[in-house]
Amino acid sequence: MSEQVRQNNVDRFSGFGDLYDQSRPKAPVDLINILKMYLGHSPEVVADVGCGTGLSSFAWLDHAKQIIGIEPNDDMRAVAMNHWRERNSPSQLQFVKGLSTELPLEPSSVDLVTCSQSFHWMDPQPTLQEFARVLRPGGIFAAYDCDWPPAASPELDQAYEKLVQVAEKRASELIETGKEAFKWPKNQHLQQIQKSGLFRFSREIVFHHWESCDADRFANLALSQGGLQTALKLGADEIASAAEQFRDQVRRVFGGEIRNILFGYRMRLGVKSN
Template sequence: MIEEIRNNNVARFAGFGTLYDQNRPSAPPEIVDILTTYLRSVPHTVVDVGCGTGLSSFIWLNHANRIIGFEPSDDMRQVALSKWEVIGKPSILQFENRLSHDLGLPAHSVDILTCSQSFHWMEPHSTLCEFARVLRPGGIFAAYDCDWPPAFDWTIEERYQQLISSADALASQLAPREQQPHKWNKDRHLQNIQDSGLFRFAKEIVFHHWESLNAERYVNLALSQGGLQTALKLGAVELHSEIAQFRDDVSLTFAGESRNILFSYRMRIGIV
């Protein structure tokens, strides 16, 4: 059963790697600042699990001696590799196909291990056991996510939520039961870390980051949500009119300008 869920979760991210990469926010520099402050040194090895297109991996260039991004989705990982090639294939950064419960790394070999927008797709017990195994004493696990939608205008945020809710409902209706993905509750991340008994310290850290977006990118943020993409792949043609209305509403609100949008982040950390 768990193996089937893992396969379905990986399959959910097929087919929209470029859309995802061009529109999702890059991991903010606060990530590096917070985690290196807790580590009290420059990390030798940073591992980014469920790294997607590498948005959360590339931020560690110039801040770590070795960076490994693990991503089981071929589509997402290929986008990361293409960007890696463009910047000259830095030897300190690599991307590999691995799942969270089997990283294939030596014990106590990792200083910082992160999951950006991804820990809720991983079975927590087996994943946390593996993370604790590869982290060195004093090493840090950090799962961080931004809230959706980002803060901008309450009427647009309400329409964003309605669109995603419609898409999620259609995806659930149209996908055969045996192909349904499964998300673990983000609100239980900290509790799962604490309950594992594998970490001597755990806490939640909340922070914010401003990023400039135009109307097209704001719309594409919604289109980059996995539930919406899944519904479209399954043939939910009724979504097209809702997407078109959302696009019109967003364009009207942005009025042809770029706006500063507030992304709120929640980071749950565990220190071994």
């Protein structure tokens, strides 16, 4: 990955940290229980890489002695820091600036490295080399992602997918050459872990989590997608109009109610060789 592409990937998430934080799901307790089960104990040190606004970092406060949230985007990290201060600055949690290929961590110092909705933005093989460097023998790397959209209804699922696809297409048409972001396929995460040769065991685990949601949050989940935000930042007025039409449709379907929606997760993990 070139330095320019890396910076493009970081910049993609500027300017909508609060929307992202208020809309996206928190790390579910099943995730924590699965990783503790595979580790065989509660982790002492967790490094949450590409932590964004800290949704996946705060989840470990009652389960690890030290949590380091590592995020290269200043806007996203600022939201995480605000929440950290609001929680009276828990001493076992810190947020730092860093890249997945240059972690500010000592060798063999971490029990668990997580990437929540972020590994597909990282150059996989150099990143896995760095993760293996900081993991202790038997430590775990886990990349976990939601399936988009969350399950709500046939009508809303279809409308969500259509809006995001149209926005991604428009963003690709408007963006300046050389400013494009690049992501690796999520469905190849497990193969990348296996290809690295750094992990003695690997597998994919699928689980789900219900969350309550009102109409505005469901609409904002779509708006929190990077491609849609890119189109808006590039001045695609027709995407802004389509987003408002989508919001109106969601409000009609929800009818003022708070509903349960289903987030499906796919986690690919590797256990570092001894």
